[in-house]
Amino acid sequence: MSDSVETAAAAASTPAVPTGQSGTVVRSTVIRRLFRNPLGLVAMTILLAISLLAILAPVLAPFDQNYANIAKTLAAPDSVNILGTDSAGRDVWSRLLFGAQLTLLSALLCAGVAIAIGLPAGLIAGYYAGKFEAVSNWVVSILMSLPGLIVLLTIRAAFGPSVWMSMIAFGILISPSYFRLTRTAVQSVRNELYVDAARVSGLSDLSIIARHIFSVVRAPIIIQTAAIAGVAIAIQSGLEFLGLGDPTKATWGVMLSEGFKNVYLTPTLLFWPALAMALTIGGLVLLGNAIRDALEDGEKIKHRKQAATSVKGPLAGPTPARLPARPSRKSVAAVDLGTEHHLVKVTNLGVGYPQADGSIKKVVDDVSFHVDRGEFLGIVGESGSGKSQTAFSILGLLPENARVVGGSIQFDGNYTVAPGEERVSQERLSKLRGKRISYIPQEPMSNLDPAFTIGYQLVTPMVRVLGISKAEARQRALKLLADVGIVSPDRTFNAYPHEVSGGMAQRVLIAGAISCEPDLVIADEPTTALDVTVQADVLDLLRELQRRLNIGVILVTHNFGVVADLCDRVAVMQNGRLVEEGPVRDILRNPQEPYTQRLLASMLEGKEPMSMLVSPRPKEPVA
Template sequence: MSDVAPTPAGSAATADRSVVRRLLHDPLGAVALGFLALVVLAVTFAPLLTPHDATTAVITDALAAPGEGGHLLGADSAGRDVWARLLFGGRFSLLGALLALTVAVVVGGLSGLVAGYVGRWFDTLASGAAAVLMALPGIVVLLAARSVIGPSAWWAMAIFGVLLSASVFRLVRQTVQSVRGELYVDAARVAGLSDTRIVLRHVLRVVRAPIIIQAAFIASVAIAVQAGLEFLGLGDLTLPTWGGMLNDGFSRIYQQPLLVVWPALAISLVCLALTLVANALRDALEGTGSARRPRPAPATSAVQAAPAPGAASADERTILQVEGLRVGYAMPDGTTTEVVHGVDLTVRRGEVVGLVGESGSGKTQTAFSVLRLLPEGGAILGGRVLWKGRDLAALSAREMTAVRGAQIAYVPQEPMSNLDPSFTIGSQLVEPMRVHLGLSRVQARARALELLDRVGIRRPEQVLRAYPHEVSGGMAQRVLIAGAISCRPELLIADEPTTALDMTVQADILDLLRDLQAELDMGVLLVTHNFGVVADLCDRVAVMQDGLVVERGATRDLFVAHEHPYTTQLFDAILDPAQVREPYRPPHADARPQEVGQP
């Protein structure tokens, strides 16, 4: 088994420090962040930085040049100190932009998350509302609002935030839809994590980078629009703002041109700094997977085996019983296409049942029906899926979430796609154990190390700190198996668990599954098209064709005397008779062989 590459630290605190280091190492980002920090500090502590009041007019100081009469940047047409108005005006301009940004991100971000992840009627309704908002001319809406609510800067920015929320909604919705179908999201759902946890943990990690860029754009536009309204004289004239200063400076541009320069410079530099910081922060967040060599950890003890099975009857050991299962998908024309037609299936504790068939036979749809994880549009049309006597098809979403991962686990066929690239392996192993077993983070991490050691990973501490792209496919599959058994499930559904692996690794994974199944006394439903895997692992076999189980029986019996023509066809496809080839003889085979190492 190959070793992993040098790995990064897996803790959230270390990742946060890495983000800060990357941000500070970006020259433009560091300078822009420093400038924004100075602006925020200056407007916050404005009374300490100027002896003048921003609204006090001294007529004798009107249009004073910089430095005259104790005015650092001069005085405006009413004799008010420009430096004081710049500081105090920054408070209202920045707070107004922050208000618009908050409304836009909260309204647009939350609705985009729900619409992109859940969809259905809310997606249709929210998408229509966003289209209407984007069609409205912002300035016209703000002018109309002013005639109703008066020249309130706060109400204007709140309304402008609602208008801008449409762009946030569309961005978030599109990003969430692109990640919703990722296999690692399905893997998290199979592990028993609730939709809320999946959204907060996996989906938001993908959404955050585009949201940061969009937030900088919204803040800049809000500052510019607010300044534009005040420049036109439509803002609250009692408040010192940068737009109001532009209005006053423009009216006196021939007498004191610098009155326009100061607020224009403040607006331009703040907007530019916001953009630079957003780009640098986006790059820092996307680069948190930089490599760092960890300290090796000693091997840990193996996971404890489940108690040995007692002398229970066959019926008492039945954990899964599928009766007359029918699965269908809704079509755009309103009809329903049925893909599974009345499947019956039984899995007992401690046995491996193979579900065999070619692609499109319905075996994966049957397995997903047990997990209640059919793709969008799919539904159980009839029959029952009895889990220890309870019909899974009738359970609520909350009840089904408690079953997945804790009682029924799943091992997929694409190991690399079922691990979230944004999180370390340890983080993804720890979370389901904390949810289902109630372990502390330290306890869950210790158990994760035991599990990695049990599934044959030689350096569990190093792999625990690794990101998915830093391990091989075989090791990733072992990680997924460790995660599947982490909550001691009673049934393991393995969907083509060796298809994406080379032959040597396949054999190791099959040996591991066989050992774990016997050790933990699990029932296993093995979905496969490979009769070699069936012969190696399965106690009983069910053969599926076109959504129907056409033949079933003990593995040995089926291999010796199968009856259905489709089963015979499958065997013929993999056991096609052929002449035995002659041993390979290289050219000049009669020549004297060279010693090993000779040229």
């Protein structure tokens, strides 16, 4: 454990150096972000100051909270009573300090009771589900349907005017909010594989909850507690303001009530407790927000990092951010003579993502290839090779922050990205996309909207793009579904996506891709999510359609078998660069580049079973 402490210290002392160790201790970075947030800093300062005043009340207060000087009632501030006195001649400053003690303690009690009930119940209900969850859901529903204020008034009537009693009751009433928060968080991780792995390791349920599950709910609980404590202070002061408090104890609510009675004589009596409450509740709310922001910031940065660092290695080095001034809104230059006949031509394409430090991280670098009509081009590479980024730049579907840092893309004799342009022109591409260029995605299921029938999702684009009537589009959709090998097009037309299998869904998407008679289809790993037998059927379908419609297809894949099955030519990508390109037989049988050779050597087909695939030395650099 001492190691993690050391790392925490190291991480905290060198925040600017992004070494591999800087992200090890998550909590310290959240706390650091919290301190950097001005609102969080203000909130914490206020709460800290009020807590200190409350703790030091017996030392700081010049008088006892109930010491009454009858001779000096409703006095103005002077050197003895720095905030004046109330109607009984008690010192306002002293009462404010003792009041802070009692008010904060009662808020903590309320939150503590609510956590003590809600957290364990939520953990158990979320982790075990079943009967306990059902029963606790009923209890929670009953608690939430109780009219809170009336219950509190009843309790006051039954047990007398005790701050503690009413706060315990309020804690019980508000515990469902913790229960629900915890249960939902636990449910989301209950079936994670690392929990299964812990079960296989023989960890008891208690240790699994403590080690693997509790960490998920920790942050939301802290945020919730900040909010609940504020509510508790408000409710408690509200009750006391109504005169239901304990008059022998100084709290802010009692003082407020007292001040209200004398509002015409000494308005400041009302001001001080109100200010104290406003500061405390405001501080708690702001703190909650700041913690939430700090946690969300962390996730945002993580996501961006993932997208941008997908390519590491020789290209990852910073490139100058300042790019030459680019001509904008001018007429697009004509493509080079003699290249118009290519359906798509990508020339020296570079795609990059601007980084926080001003540099640009390139994910595609100097990539050139072309596709003609009736041609099947395969782009092969491993994850992070930039193959999908290349495909997306042809489609014009790069993320908002992506920049074309070099080169050009032309489609059917016109530039979609002219040389020198920094972004894909959406204006030009939206005329092509869906009409002349279409797309088959990797995950069939997540690319169909579950709320609409398959028929609706096929018909709508056709009506829009081709300008035909709904009835005509319906006829075409049914024919397309039959064309892609769906046995009962009518039934599939009226089905919702969840009612069909993955292979069927991919056929539907292929039908959608060819529905508007495109010239170019870009298929991004179209069979990766499918079973092998289904994959073979879909490959057959793609081949047959491509021949029949004489379209150009760019197939992005990592599978050389799929390439061998479909493609005329292959481009191999590694780390954003195109390492080798050529006819499929040349590349697969006689690869020139070491990288292609290595990839092909990793194929299992035709290998001696149980033999070592990569070099037999055990201490190879690790994957």
